[in-house]
Amino acid sequence: MHVVVCVKQIPDPAVPGALDQVTHTLDRSGKLVMDDSDSYGVEMALQLAGDVDGSEVTLVSMAPGGETSGLRTALAMGAARAILVSDDALSGSDALSTAKALAAAIRRAEPDLVIAATESTDGYTGTLPVQLAELLGMPSVTFAKGVSTDGTTLEVDRQTEAGYDEVRCPLPAVVTVTAGVVEPRYPSFKGIMAAKSKPIDVLSLADLGIDPSDVGVRGARQEIVDVADAEARAGGEIVMDEGDGAARIVAFLEQLKVI
Amino acid sequence: MDRVWVLAETVEQGPTALTLELLTKARTLAPAVEAVAWGPDTASIARVLGEHGASRVYDVGDLGGRLPGAPVAGAIAALIRDGEQPDAVLIPASYDGRDVAGRLSAMLDRPVLTNVTGLAEQDGSVLTEHPVFGGTKILHARFTGEGPGIYVVRAKSFASEPAGGGAAEVVALPPVDVGPTGAATIVQRHVEEASGPKLDEAAVVVSGGRGLGSAESYALIEELSHLLHGAAGASRAIVDSGWVPYSHQVGQTGKTVKPTVYIACGISGATQHLVGMKGSKNIVAINKDREAPIFSVADLGIVGDVHKVLPALIEALKSRT
Numbered sequence: 001m002h003v004v005v006c007v008k009q010i011p012d013p014a015v016p017g018a019l020d021q022v023t024h025t026l027d028r029s030g031k032l033v034m035d036d037s038d039s040y041g042v043e044m045a046l047q048l049a050g051d052v053d054g055s056e057v058t059l060v061s062m063a064p065g066g067e068t069s070g071l072r073t074a075l076a077m078g079a080a081r082a083i084l085v086s087d088d089a090l091s092g093s094d095a096l097s098t099a100k101a102l103a104a105a106i107r108r109a110e111p112d113l114v115i116a117a118t119e120s121t122d123g124y125t126g127t128l129p130v131q132l133a134e135l136l137g138m139p140s141v142t143f144a145k146g147v148s149t150d151g152t153t154l155e156v157d158r159q160t161e162a163g164y165d166e167v168r169c170p171l172p173a174v175v176t177v178t179a180g181v182v183e184p185r186y187p188s189f190k191g192i193m194a195a196k197s198k199p200i201d202v203l204s205l206a207d208l209g210i211d212p213s214d215v216g217v218r219g220a221r222q223e224i225v226d227v228a229d230a231e232a233r234a235g236g237e238i239v240m241d242e243g244d245g246a247a248r249i250v251a252f253l254e255q256l257k258v259i
Numbered sequence: 260m261d262r263v264w265v266l267a268e269t270v271e272q273g274p275t276a277l278t279l280e281l282l283t284k285a286r287t288l289a290p291a292v293e294a295v296a297w298g299p300d301t302a303s304i305a306r307v308l309g310e311h312g313a314s315r316v317y318d319v320g321d322l323g324g325r326l327p328g329a330p331v332a333g334a335i336a337a338l339i340r341d342g343e344q345p346d347a348v349l350i351p352a353s354y355d356g357r358d359v360a361g362r363l364s365a366m367l368d369r370p371v372l373t374n375v376t377g378l379a380e381q382d383g384s385v386l387t388e389h390p391v392f393g394g395t396k397i398l399h400a401r402f403t404g405e406g407p408g409i410y411v412v413r414a415k416s417f418a419s420e421p422a423g424g425g426a427a428e429v430v431a432l433p434p435v436d437v438g439p440t441g442a443a444t445i446v447q448r449h450v451e452e453a454s455g456p457k458l459d460e461a462a463v464v465v466s467g468g469r470g471l472g473s474a475e476s477y478a479l480i481e482e483l484s485h486l487l488h489g490a491a492g493a494s495r496a497i498v499d500s501g502w503v504p505y506s507h508q509v510g511q512t513g514k515t516v517k518p519t520v521y522i523a524c525g526i527s528g529a530t531q532h533l534v535g536m537k538g539s540k541n542i543v544a545i546n547k548d549r550e551a552p553i554f555s556v557a558d559l560g561i562v563g564d565v566h567k568v569l570p571a572l573i574e575a576l577k578s579r580t
Contacts, residue, residue, distance in 0.1 A: 019391075024398070048469070094370045124511060125373040127411070130328060130361025139442040140328060143354050145505065157446050159505055163451035167326065169443040178512075180499035221404025222370050225386065229345045234388075236542070238549070241563025246571035249543055251523075252559045256541055258463060258487065258520050259512060259578065 001055040001171075002112040003045040005079065006102065006129070008035040009063045009070030009179055010122040025092055026226035034070035036119035039184035042074045044147055045115050047182060049214070052151040055078050058109050062101055064091060068200055075195035076187030083109065087094050087205045092217035095123070099131035102209035103217060106136060114174040115155065133174035140174040141167050145181050159193045168194060260289040260380055264345040264407075266331070266359055267294040267316065274304050274311075276293055276459075277351040279419040281412055282311035285349055286422060288380050292322055292347070294427060297331050302429050309427040311419065316427040320434070326443040328358030334435040335359075336366040345407045347385055349378075360411045362440075372400055373411040374511075385410070391553070393530030394537045414459065414515045415538065434549045451506055456490050458507065463489030464518045466509055466536070467497060470525020470546060470565055474502035479569040480524060486576045492516065492536075494526045510535035525565040528553030545569070 001066035009021035009032040018027045034040075042059070059074050059082040071082045085101050093101070106114060114136070119126035145159035145164060149171065156167045156175060187195070205212050212221060237247065253259045263285040267278045280490040285292040292312045308316050335348065335569075345421045350360045352374070364371045372466065377388025378547035381401075385408055389398045402408040458464065465487065467480035477497070492514070493507040509516055510532040521539035526532060528544070528551055536542070537556055544557035545568050554560040560566055 010308065025398065070276050070287075095372045096364055096368070098530040120379060121510065126357055127361040127364060127370070127373055130358050131365040132363035132439060134329070134332075134362050137438070137440060139326075140329075140358070141443050142358055154389075158354075160448075163449040163506070165445045166447040167443055167445050170439070173443070179495070180501055180505075185485065200495050210457050220370075222372060222400055222402050225399040225401055227391070227396055227398045230390065230394055232395075232556075233537075233542075235558055236554075236556075238554050238557065238560035238562065239544075240549075241561050241568055243567075245545065245561040245563045245568040247574055248559065248561065249568070250575050252541075253520065253541060256520060259579065 001049065001112045001149070003049050003053040003055060003057045003113045003115060004106050004109050005038070005041045005045045005057060005059050005074070006114065006116040007038045007042065007059045007061045007071060007074050008120045009033065009061055009067050010035045010120060019227055022071065026228055032067045032070055034073040035117065035121050037121050037179055038074070039077070040179055040181050041115040041117055042077050042079060043182045044177050045185040046078045047242065048147065048149055050111065052149065058083065058111070060102055060105050062086070062090065062098055062107070064088070066202055071200060072195050074185065074197045076191040078191060079186055080198065081201045084200055084202045085128070086202055087212070089205055090217045091210035092220055093215050094220050094222055095125045095128045096131055097219050099128050099217035101133055101205070101210060102206065103132050103135035104210055105203055106132070112151065112171045113149065114138070114172070116174065116176050118176045118178055129174055129176045136174065138168050138173050140176070141169050142176040144175050144177045147175055147177065147181070203249055260346045260383065260385070261354060262291040262293065263289040264348045265292065265294050265313065266348065266350045266356060267296040267304070268351050268353055269296060269298050269304055269357060269519050273307055275351065275353070276352065276419060277414045279307070279311045280415070280417045281349045282308065282313055283419045284378055284417040286312040287515050288378060288385065289346060290413040293317065295319065295331070295335055297327055305429050306426040309424045310421040312422050312424060314424070316429055318429050320431065324445045325441050326358065326445065327355045328362045329437045329441040330435065332359045332362030332366055333435040333441070334432050336361055336399055337435045339367060339407070340433070347406070347408045347410060350411045351408065352411050357411060360409055364409055369404065369407065369411040370402070370407055371411060372402070375412045376416040378410065378412070389576045390534055398437040415517050438563070449502065455485065456488070457497045458490040458492055458509070458516045459516055461490035462519045463487040463522070464492050464509070464516050464539070465489055465522045465524065466492030466494065466526060467524050468494035468526030469496045470527070471497070472566070477502055479565070479573065483522070483569060486573065489518070495528070523553050524569060526553055527551045528556065
């Protein structure tokens, strides 16, 4: 079974985000790291690959400037190889354009299973995996909180508003996993050393046969008009608890007639 | 703007609250509002959809257990390819709604705007509103390409009000073959019934975060929410850690809540959480760290240990009854 995991390399979430003053797009100029949300998909892929003999895990990512630091983290966890789509013309791509570029790269890998996070931490549009599934002509099961497979059929516990559904789906398929679905392993020292020599195939739009004018800023069919400060909530009363914290909350609730 | 479609999602009791919110909003955007629904008995919801503004409901029919994403999007795409021309398609930000939006986007080759919390017509196009950076900033966007625009809208962005219209006309759609993309099928449904009011409907929500220190301490949150006849919520951090089920999660990837009172206990207030609860009428926060971002939205902030404040609060409430 060949499992492909989508890995997004994002600006360090610990650093406050910023929007480019001119384009209003997210500033991605700093160092990129693997999106934590993707560590669950990588772990899930490694576990499922372990369940089916002769399986392999390939990572697929799209990032500017040939960025691979986030991919190395996922390779260190145990993935065998990576494909990176990197092309200046992709800058400013919306989710659908990104899905087209990733779909072209993933098609080459001929996967049985494609795993992604439900949404990224930085952009959180949450539509890309399903767009990808449609472009690949595959079924999809989103919001998986449990996944198992025999290499032919996928069994998924899918989150719902009311609880969860057991969903069955033939492979090849796309599945998106929620955070917490598995406990991601920490890369071992051996894994980190091995990751340095694992192959990363870097592909341009020309390699993928995609017209640069269809993607990126030129291909975008949506624009950000402006960004404004949200209406701030009026400042509240912040007090140190001197043993009277509970009494203050009771008084507040009484005032609101909640109790 | 002449015509807006709304994806109508149904549960056992009828159309979801978010569906009715979208219909209500759609009325302000265009004179013609129509819905697209699926399920075994669309005729039974035609009255409610009509009351909220839909003149017509396109019925995809019973999916026979298939996940709605591909078959429902396929039916909508077929309608548009056959010449129907909605200017906008409004889709609920729900599990199935997001699936339909992604599929439809790729089928029609149109981008999607997601996390929409506001919609307004401006010079013939739709201007959308999106909270970014934890809701501290509001971004406005619009489509520049060919329609229809696909919009995924968050719950509780708009009020829901009936307009007094008659039942919507039900138009059955012919089945559409979406091939292998529609092959994911529900084998068994599991309903996790929580006692008390629902998280996104309760007047009081008490949520716990990492500051509780352990899964066992979540019992304090449950007890307090019970005493206040409210619902128990959670931050993503403790859901990811497996302390409580995902159904309790408040925030970007969880529920959006707007209760009369929201009590955040041991929650620092990450962007992901604030987006889901910032619209609450009153916010109480208890946290050890005076610098925690949750205090920036709190009406009453107690800088203290949840393990001292919560038991005292529970005692005080019990002694009143």
